Amino acid sequence: MSEDILTVSDATFDETVVGSDMPVVVDFWAEWCGPCKMIAPTLEEIASENRGKLSIAKLNVDDNPETARRFDVMSIPTLIVFQNGEAKKRLVGAKGKGQLLQDLAEFIG
Numbered sequence: 001m002s003e004d005i006l007t008v009s010d011a012t013f014d015e016t017v018v019g020s021d022m023p024v025v026v027d028f029w030a031e032w033c034g035p036c037k038m039i040a041p042t043l044e045e046i047a048s049e050n051r052g053k054l055s056i057a058k059l060n061v062d063d064n065p066e067t068a069r070r071f072d073v074m075s076i077p078t079l080i081v082f083q084n085g086e087a088k089k090r091l092v093g094a095k096g097k098g099q100l101l102q103d104l105a106e107f108i109g
Contacts, residue, residue, distance in 0.1 A: 006056070008026065010064040026081075028079070078091070
């Protein structure tokens with residue numbers, strides 16, 4: 001995994017994501033999820049290209065069910081954009097880089 005991608009857990013979620021001073025895209029994923037693996041390289045590209053403007057974090061739903069339940073994550077991959085500690089946008093399913101950048105444009109600025 002890229003050094004531009006943060007790994008968060010139930011224990012570190014609030015401190016890392018809610019406490020961030022820039023938008024954070026949290027990728028709710030699991031090891032067995034094919035579409036999750038498909039979008040991982042795209043998320044790494046977006047993270048490195050937007051360093052300093054946007055953070056990308058991954059949360060494994062199998063290892064951290066509490067946070068997944070807290071945000072009603074029912075299917076994966078689910079990307080939730082947090083800004084100022086609040087969930088601002090939810091993207092469900094694997095998307096291409098162009099579509100993801102379009103969906104995230106308002107947060108990248």
